[in-house]
Amino acid sequence: MSAGGVDAPLGVFDSGLGGLTVVRALREILPDERIVYLGDTARVPYGTKGAATVIKYALACARHLVARDVKALVVACNTVSAVAPERLRVELDLPVLGVVEPGARAAVAASGTGRIGVLATAGTIASGAYSRAVAQVSTRAEVIGQAAPLLVPLAEEGWTDGDVPRLVVRRYIEPLAAARVDVVVLGCTHYPLLRGVIEEEARARIGPTVTVIDSARSVAADVMDFLASRGMRRRAPPTGAAVKLLVTDMPRTFRETAARFLGDSVGEVEQIDL
Amino acid sequence: MSAGGVDAPLGVFDSGLGGLTVVRALREILPDERIVYLGDTARVPYGTKGAATVIKYALACARHLVARDVKALVVACNTVSAVAPERLRVELDLPVLGVVEPGARAAVAASGTGRIGVLATAGTIASGAYSRAVAQVSTRAEVIGQAAPLLVPLAEEGWTDGDVPRLVVRRYIEPLAAARVDVVVLGCTHYPLLRGVIEEEARARIGPTVTVIDSARSVAADVMDFLASRGMRRRAPPTGAAVKLLVTDMPRTFRETAARFLGDSVGEVEQIDL
Numbered sequence: 001m002s003a004g005g006v007d008a009p010l011g012v013f014d015s016g017l018g019g020l021t022v023v024r025a026l027r028e029i030l031p032d033e034r035i036v037y038l039g040d041t042a043r044v045p046y047g048t049k050g051a052a053t054v055i056k057y058a059l060a061c062a063r064h065l066v067a068r069d070v071k072a073l074v075v076a077c078n079t080v081s082a083v084a085p086e087r088l089r090v091e092l093d094l095p096v097l098g099v100v101e102p103g104a105r106a107a108v109a110a111s112g113t114g115r116i117g118v119l120a121t122a123g124t125i126a127s128g129a130y131s132r133a134v135a136q137v138s139t140r141a142e143v144i145g146q147a148a149p150l151l152v153p154l155a156e157e158g159w160t161d162g163d164v165p166r167l168v169v170r171r172y173i174e175p176l177a178a179a180r181v182d183v184v185v186l187g188c189t190h191y192p193l194l195r196g197v198i199e200e201e202a203r204a205r206i207g208p209t210v211t212v213i214d215s216a217r218s219v220a221a222d223v224m225d226f227l228a229s230r231g232m233r234r235r236a237p238p239t240g241a242a243v244k245l246l247v248t249d250m251p252r253t254f255r256e257t258a259a260r261f262l263g264d265s266v267g268e269v270e271q272i273d274l
Numbered sequence: 275m276s277a278g279g280v281d282a283p284l285g286v287f288d289s290g291l292g293g294l295t296v297v298r299a300l301r302e303i304l305p306d307e308r309i310v311y312l313g314d315t316a317r318v319p320y321g322t323k324g325a326a327t328v329i330k331y332a333l334a335c336a337r338h339l340v341a342r343d344v345k346a347l348v349v350a351c352n353t354v355s356a357v358a359p360e361r362l363r364v365e366l367d368l369p370v371l372g373v374v375e376p377g378a379r380a381a382v383a384a385s386g387t388g389r390i391g392v393l394a395t396a397g398t399i400a401s402g403a404y405s406r407a408v409a410q411v412s413t414r415a416e417v418i419g420q421a422a423p424l425l426v427p428l429a430e431e432g433w434t435d436g437d438v439p440r441l442v443v444r445r446y447i448e449p450l451a452a453a454r455v456d457v458v459v460l461g462c463t464h465y466p467l468l469r470g471v472i473e474e475e476a477r478a479r480i481g482p483t484v485t486v487i488d489s490a491r492s493v494a495a496d497v498m499d500f501l502a503s504r505g506m507r508r509r510a511p512p513t514g515a516a517v518k519l520l521v522t523d524m525p526r527t528f529r530e531t532a533a534r535f536l537g538d539s540v541g542e543v544e545q546i547d548l
Contacts, residue, residue: 041323042317042323042327043316043317044322048318048430048431048525049315049316049523049525050523050524050525052523053316053522053523149427149431150427150428150431150433150438152427153423153424153426153427154424156322157322157423157424159424163441164424164438164441164442164445167437167438167441168438171438248327249323249324249326249327250324251322251323251324
């Protein structure tokens with residue numbers, strides 16, 4: 001398999017609708033690019049599952065996008081980025097960009113004390129991927145990881161404000177506050193859907209100067225740099241819908257969240273079988 | 275494919291660990307039976323997914339158990355029982371017992387007013403299966419369904435008491451209280467893991483005489499009747515482990531929950547690929 005040319009779309013995938021936060025960030029800074037997004041909604045969530053299972057699912061998603069002739073693959077899922085990027089790079093003959101490294105770099109840049117909190121799925125935390133990524137850019141920074149498995153179902157169900165998400169977020173933020181972090185990384189692409197509650201709880205429990213890092217923005221900047229360095233940026237607005245959405249199951253919430261997130265650029269949602 | 279003989283095990287399956295509540299109920303009233311339990315932990319939850327996806331997963335689970343020569347199949351998952359029992363009966367040449375009908379019968383028997391509340395997954399509620407099952411045994415009873423999608427991740431993560439499950443359960447119980455039900459059916463095999471909180475909230479919001487129906491017990495009684503009527507009950511205690519546990523992914527919580535639920539009868543947990 002080989003990658004498509006400059007005019008080919010970017011392939012982006014995630015377990016469910018969370019990766020739409022990465023698509024939105026890509027649309028903001030790369031409005032000329034076409035995007036094919038695959039949400040594996042038939043098998044969401046990934047983050048509570050073991051590495052072998054996540055790798056199997058990620059390869060199926062990636063192969064489907066490669067068959068659609070994408071020019072690069074953006075893994076808009078921290079769990080996959082944490083356990084599978086090398087497998088994807090080895091098995092697929094095209095560039096693979098993950099979300100962990102850009103988020104880790106942004107966190108190191110934002111931290112004054114070097115104490116970096118990461119909220120992520122159980123799979124991402126268990127992998128140690130954020131600690132390794134931070135160690136590559138700073139010898140003095142330290143990662144305090146907190147698994148936050150309830151946040152994905154809350155985001156998928158649209159329970160993004162009110163008492164329940166607030167209490168759940170508080171329970172996950174408290175250990176980070178006790179560890180005196182000054183940065184909190186949203187280490188799962190679903191979590192920006194809960195950003196309001198997470199920022200409020202982080203300010204209240206950790207302190208008003210805490211920085212919350214949305215890795216969706218960091219990865220979009222990474223993709224822009226990558227495309228520019230390879231001379232692979234499109235230079236004209238796409239005709240028709242800029243974003244093609246694929247799902248493996250059609251949950252009630254997907255279409256509405258996609259429309260709210262991406263506005264007019266959303267075309268039809270197509271259901272595929274992996 | 276054909277069913278195993280009297281000495282063959284019962285095959286029981288669910289999306290994750292929820293069906294262990296059915297295994298426990300079966301062990302209590304049918305201690306001589308051997309059981310093979312399959313939890314599709316690689317694809318949990320089913321209840322947020324569409325009917326076609328659920329049917330595909332259910333067929334894969336059922337075929338695996340049939341290949342192990344079970345004498346009957348117990349669908350310990352309300353979502354599958356709601357959307358797939360006829361497909362399973364047609365495709366597999368063996369008896370298939372679901373959880374919806376026994377729960378519906380128990381609810382009708384327990385209700386004085388005929389107003390029956392059902393807490394279940396979005397998939398089960400959307401199917402209308404409980405309304406149909408209740409209509410088959412009573413012309414005057416009415417089902418008020420409430421989708422409760424957050425309860426499965428809470429149970430899978432072991433968040434079964436404290437503020438968060440209490441507030442989540444309260445939000446789902448309130449519409450049932452407003453509809454003046456006198457029975458609440460736990461229409462998902464995960465929910466008995468949250469039984470304490472659900473009973474407390476139901477008593478506080480609906481009234482102290484509300485009846486909470488655990489369909490795990492109802493289905494176990496149904497299985498006993500079925501085996502007795504066919505002369506298929508084993509008449510001697512099983513040698514070795516009575517329960518064989520299979521999972522498609524190995525989540526942290528499965529083994530501990532299984533041990534807590536089933537005690538000494540649990541053998542090794544085997545991971546399989548579907």
